[in-house]
Amino acid sequence: MGMPDRRVFLLVLGTLIAGLAGCGSRRVRDPGTGDGAAATPGVGAGAALPDPVGADVPGGLLDAIEHRRSLRDFADKAVPDEQITRMLWAAQGITDPVRGLRAAPSAGALYPLELYVASAEGVHHYLPERHALERVGRHDVRDGLAAAALRQSFVAEAPVVFVITGVYARTAGKYGERAARYVHIEAGHAAQNLLLVAESLGLGGVPVGAFVDDAVRRVIDAGEEETPLYVIPVGSPAR
Ligand SMILES: Cc1cc2nc3c(=O)[nH]c(=O)nc-3n(C[C@H](O)[C@H](O)[C@H](O)COP(=O)(O)O)c2cc1C
Known part of the structure; x- marks a missing residue:
């Protein structure tokens, strides 16, 4: 045989x-x-x-998953800086400084996403390598973001509005035509991390995808190579 x-x-x-x-x-x-x-x-x-929730993992992650709901009705209450910091870190923070790897997975570890936060204090851009914010604008642009988001007025009513943009070219160098798919998937990873941390902090938010790209880019003064992918208003529930 x-x-x-x-x-x-x-x-x-x-x-x-x-x-x-x-x-x-x-x-x-x-x-x-x-x-x-x-x-x-x-x-x-x-x-x-x-029951997955009855046997929650330490830190209450399953509880946050269970209770996360899109929130569009925000209390008139500021979000403390340390909470904003945690959400930024969850979305794009460096979790392995030796290898430069981040909280959300990235195809080829190429990290095509950029993260902004708009509030009454202006617009800031997150710098993962330094875990720091750089100011890109002094004005409160939340009204402008709401207008860009097809007049979804709750965007202007949130104390903080995160914007995730993507630079396709960073991923396209290695992955060619699949780059757009990968960058969009990654925006989802980052947004979900952010929303789950918001939930675990007693906050809430909603991932908004309906907006005019050029208008969002102009309002936050993002680079021409950046495509806005998500606008995420976050705050405390009104009730
Ligand atoms: C890709 C995407 C785009 C979305 N865009 C909007 C939007 O423009 N405006 C909005 O109010 N909600 C938006 N949402 C939120 C959905 O309406 C919401 O997730 C859905 O109703 C389910 O409710 P839940 O998030 O509470 O589970 C979007 C969600 C996703 C995933």
Whole structure:
């Protein structure tokens, strides 16, 4: 028997033996011990999985996932700087300084996203490498962002409005035509991190995708190479 035939024969034989061994037994093999004696709760054909929220991970991440809801009705209450900082860090902060890797995954670790925050204090641009903000404008542009976002007035009513932009060229050098797909996916990763931290801080927000790109770019004074991908107003719930 040649090698491929022999492999097929052994595979069929193994399948038959495994089938016979399973006859008459409906026990579920315990993946933890491998002894087959105890069924793992929730593991088996059609069995319900354990309640994910009841068994939350430390830090309450599952709780934040469960309770996150898009918020458009904001209280007239400032968001403290340290909370803004945490949201910026969650979206694009450096979490591995040695390798320069960030909180949100990035295709090829090329990091095509830029992050801005607009508030009554003006517009600031996040610098992940220094975990710092650079001021790009002194004026409150939230009205301008709301106008750019097809007059969705809640954008102007939020105490802080984050804007995520993407530079396709950074990713296109390596990934060509798939760059746009990758950059959009990454904006989703970053936005979700930000929104979950907002939720865990008792805040809320909404990811807004309906806006005029050029108008958003102009309002926050972003570079020509940047494409606005998300406008995310954040604040405390009005009630
Ligand atoms: C890509 C994208 C674009 C969105 N754009 C807007 C928007 O322009 N305005 C808005 O009020 N909500 C927007 N949303 C929020 C959705 O309306 C919201 O996520 C949806 O109603 C589900 O509600 P939830 O976020 O509370 O789970 C957008 C969501 C996504 C994912």
